[in-house]
Amino acid sequence: MRHPFTRHGLTLAVALASGLMTQNLAAQALEEVIVTAQKRSESLQDTPISISAFNSEAIESMGLNNVKDIGLATPSLQTPAYPTSSNNLAYFIRGIGNTDSIILTKDNTVGVYYDGVYAGRNTGVLADLSDLERIEILRGPQGTLYGRNTTAGAISFVTKKPSGEFALDQTFTAGNYGYKRSVTSVDLPTVVGVKSSVSVALSERDGWVKNGGAGKIAGGEYNDFYLEDKKGLRIALRYDQVDDLIIDYSFDYSDMDTTAPYFQYAGDTGAGLNIAGGDISASYGDRLEKTFDANTGQRRAYNLPITTTKTRGQSLTVQYDINDFLSFKSITGYRAFDDNLSQNFANAFGGASGLEIHTITEHEQYTQEFQLSGMTERWKYVGGLYYLKEEGSAAEQQFLDRALVDTTGLIAFDSNGPCVSGAFGAAPPVCNVLDPMFYPAYLGEFTVDSEVESYAIYGQATWTPDILDDRLDVTFGARYTEDDRSASRTTDALLWGTLNPGSNSSSLDQDDWKLNLNYSWTDSVSTYATVATAFRSGGSSPKALDFSETFDQETLVSYELGVKSELLDNRVRLNAAVFQTNIDDVILDYLPDPVRAPNIVSIFNSGEAEIRGLEIDLLAAISANFQVSVNYAYLDSKIKDAIFPDGSDRTKTTVLAWSPEHAYSVAVDYNLPLNDLGELKAHLDYSWQDDQYALSNTNEGEVLVDDFGTLNARISLDYVQMLGGEWQVALWAKNLTDEDSANYRIGMTAFTFMQPRTYGLDLRFRY
Template sequence: MWQKFSRQGLTLGVALASGLLAQNLSAQTLEEVIVTAQKRSESLQDTPISISAYSAEAIENMGLNNVRDIGLATPSLQTPSFPTSSNNLGFFIRGIGNADSGILTKDNTVGVYYDGVYSGRSTGVLSDLVDLEQVEILRGPQGTLYGRNTTAGAISFTTRKPSGELSLDQTFTIGNMGYKRSLTSLDLPAVVGVKPSVSVVLTERDGWVDNDGAGKVPGGKYNDYYLEDKKGLRIALRYDEIERLVVDYAFDYADMDTTSPYFQYSGPTGPGMSIIGGDILASYNKRLERTYDAKTAQRRAFYLPLTSTKTRGQSLTVSYDINDFLTFKSITGYRAYDDDLSQNFADAFGGASGLHVNAVTDYEQYTQEFQLSGTTERWKYVGGLYYLKEKGVSDEQHFLDRGFVETTGIVALDSNGPCISGAFGAPPPACNLLDPMFYPAYLGEFTIDSEVESYAIFGQATWTPEILEDRLDLTFGARYTEDDRTAIRSNDGLLWNAFPPGKNSSSIDQPDWSLTADYRWTDAISTYIKASTAFRSGGSSPKALDFSETFDKEKLISYEMGLKSQWLDNRVRLNAAIYQTEIKDVILDYQPDPINQPSIINVFNTGEAEILGLEMDLLVAVTDNFQLGFNYAYIDYDISDAVFPDGSDRSDTSVLVWAPEHAYSVVADYYFNLPKLGELKAHLNYSWQDDQYALANTDQGEVEVQDYGMLNGRISLDAVQMLGGEWEFAVWAKNLTDEDNANYFIGQTASTYLQPRTYGLDLRLRY
């Protein structure tokens, strides 16, 4: 495997461990980037971790309004949308992730942090990003400082803190598809030493797949697919009037009404291809912007209520400098969400016509972290205690929105809710059906009640010995975690419900460690070697036939070599890393029949996986006014001893999902000062991803998304002094070339496609 890795990866040089794709272009040299990846503020070039970092200016120039945008711009990070929701994402770094990110009993592999507060679930993560100062993507296992469920890496969002002075930052955006966005950030003068700020964001967009045609019934809900209506609020307070003490409090709330992605039927056609009601006449292999019935090849509307997600969070961070060498920090966090999810898979599965899923989830988590950190002449250190408790209840219903004749006992859905039909599907008079000839078949309901409690103690120290002229840093970190969880599944008692009652529990303890040697050859060039471990906690599959079955923890060790360098008087920044990751007791999903039983998913431990990779980011100040960036990621992997629940060894056919072999992005930024007018800025970024598997380990063959690329651009006139304020005027476009590739598959017949080209105008006032 190393030979293949060498041929395709090392020919590019060494891999880049961190990247800032857009900078302040007013300087002749590249601007220093400060990160907090090691729980302290330090230069990106002094941090022996593979990191992509985006500043506030880069976020604006690239139009990174949500986490999906960041994923599209970062080759090492894949962010596929969750199939049943537009408010959820999966996160994959270096080929490691969780495809079923919306469930409560299986944890993610990428830790998401908001100002140091861990968010255990990614539901609601697609709310608009507000008041961001920086985003850091830490690539590779972060088990020592960030703990459980960071085997792939971590994403850290750092928000802007209140200034204590009156200021206003207002942005209005309009675009095609009815897109409208307003972002208001207001800083207020300090009151009794407390500095407040308030931010409000409002976003609307029409659905771009028109859901209309035959099949509508009075009172039914037929929203267009991909619709968005989002509202967000953030309040921040800072108190720093007492010497050595800083207190930060933040409250955030988001209310999102959206509709799900549209899955088209793209499978075979012909007589007998449909299990339920009629032959399949049409297959759709190009992006559709209208809904169709695969059985009639005519326009058809599908029952589609809104998905409503409400998230809320609070954080309290207290930092106190005990002396010049020791700082105490307390980070208290609370996050919660209520999610009412609706997805209609239309005719995408052929046999399961109009499969509609409704899931209602209530979730909350509490976290507490205590830290002691400090710096002396030769030591940098941080240590602490961590606690997490999370509880969640998820209730899921499945039904068909098309008539379905069955024997005695079928359940139909009428205007008042479920009701029992008569023999052979004949509805009794008590059922007030929306349409007696065209009523939904109710397939059952199950509920998951989950609880997790986790404790950890951790520490990391960096020693700079006197030898070698203080050029060598040695870092050792360790963490010990105890993780306990319980889960109960209940159902509505229907005989044909595929998910019978059950319960399970698990208790896991795990030590993790990291060891790093970082050597500075010159003030501008350093290399490091690193070994680190992490683990993903065990759990269970809510959609397994036997809920008493659990899977154990997944353990990982990673070996990494990296380069941090700046050249030509800081006009060129090249950071690089190559790595080898070894995973034991790999957690795999197994979907035996994604066409006829797409809801049944088994999760189990098996075998080992080895991942080899290369990452490279290059940023060049070509001239005083022009910067060019290049970011590349390569992945190769092998899975061995993959024994499946049926006893078969599928090592040769097992794959990692959302792990493109090659991915890259190119970024160009141009700046020009227009005397007495303002600053002209032009930005282009192109991102490309190789073929990648969207679904793994099925009995239906390979489920693969073909390679695709996207071009985005923005041109702005900034720093225009007018009417007592500073103005910015901008035009932008995403998917400029209107690529229409598929970007998700379920089985061989269900696919979604890239969003069409979007464009718009920004107007920004800073006062």
């Protein structure tokens, strides 16, 4: 491993030099950060939870336009891009996550919330982020207040509420690779007591891997990889004209046309890779921006239709203050998406053929939560009832995009179709007619229908006893959940014997609890200790050989010690936490034959996992105009008693995926007032992640992604008074050093790489 502090010393040197230049200037206190992690508004420093929070100013300066950007800026959060879609991410916090975040029969470990409404699936999360007031990332299990499937933590997006007065906020952006973006936010005057706002986000970017060369056939679609065309709309209404009553309604819609990531062959060459009758003769260990045939080294075009994702959501929140000690809240949510996905893996797995996947998914969910909360002199409390209903259907078709005669046991195809329709592993006969043209060969289709229904009751109370000068807070919370799910799978004739039809169902009830002690040594320094439990629901694998097989819930208990402090007259904020998480019945993926049948995946429970870690968050006001933040995360993880479905003990070769041992980020902000000319703002941030595994099972070899980092910069002139409003102009760049490391792997040969350097110009007008 290349040590980050020697490899990237330039970033730290810049920060240090800037600090020395400004060390003699008078600093000012840091601004207070308000969060709602415990279902009530309170200071970040008074909340005994490990939290990362970004306000609207940080979101703008860091260019956090989507959740992927947030993952790079938060060391404890990893967001690997989903291999078949540019509209989906997998979330991992503290080494706990779900690599298969797109499927309907396996739940995630990180709860995602939009204004308190849970989103059960990650499809569509890469829509443009706009009109945000705050992003909160809760690290560690949140099983009491947030419930099922928050074993790793939760991400909460909090939007701006209508002001009731006319205001316009317009941003235009242009950049390389044909990047264009427009974000329009309008607050409207109050009408019959109703405040309203509308925001529209439009963006597009050319694909940066050009898809061209030999192999095109009539009727094929040959779009470039990584293409983007996104549209989003959000409408918000607020009624607060009756004392103690607030009603908020919102509607959001997004339409995303994208193309998938490009997996290029970047494995070894040699006789050991005699796949599909010939050695791989060309290997590409560096990022490519054009498609190639790994066998010949020549340009090659791959059939790649557009992926279309449409999401929509509605929420209705009613809050009524019953008296000084009790408040009622109802949160009603509806979210849905339609996803038509296409991916072509080219010949990244080796051999003459590229695997194509086309998946159509429809999903909708309804949630209802009722809360009662309040506080007295010595008590703070919240309790509630929760209900979720989720339904979805996914149909997947698989193709080979080129004629393939395979002597290693896969199904063989010629221009007339499959030579044999038996199971994978059956030796095919010699095809009678070989067609040298490139064409898709149909492998088969399967459809999975899924339904989930969940009920929960929860409560949490914080007591400040009349001892120790009221410096001790004791919090206890509990939650009871009932979870029922069912699924069925149908297949066509070609997949019969490989992916058999079938159905399954499961039902569980689960108790979770939390105990927290928080002691304030002074008004600005406190320490806390927490023990908490959580669980992830069970399910089934849509690509298992036997669909009747299910896996059970995964449970964990976490122990955490933390400190929160504000030092030097609140000019330095230092928060830190150490933790240990013990997981029982770890949910793992298993590929029985990853070389010849990478599309066959079993999901099962196996053994225990232990994760130990350290997190440090430092924010310092070096001067009135200069701030530096440093965030660091350390993980040490291991799995015990990993017994796989074939009966083998793979404890020594099983790891937790996407859990880098070290990760850190550094950000520098400098603001220089220019009197009547406005304010000059400069921002620089660097994020680095250690090498990490992309696949838990290393029995067939280590599927390892090397360490990588990104340097981003933005400089702007803001608050310029002109033509009756405030103007801002900004120059920005992401991946400023044009880092070209791999950022995802499937198996030993299929790699994706980091996006090249992008840059652009923002023009913003506020009225």
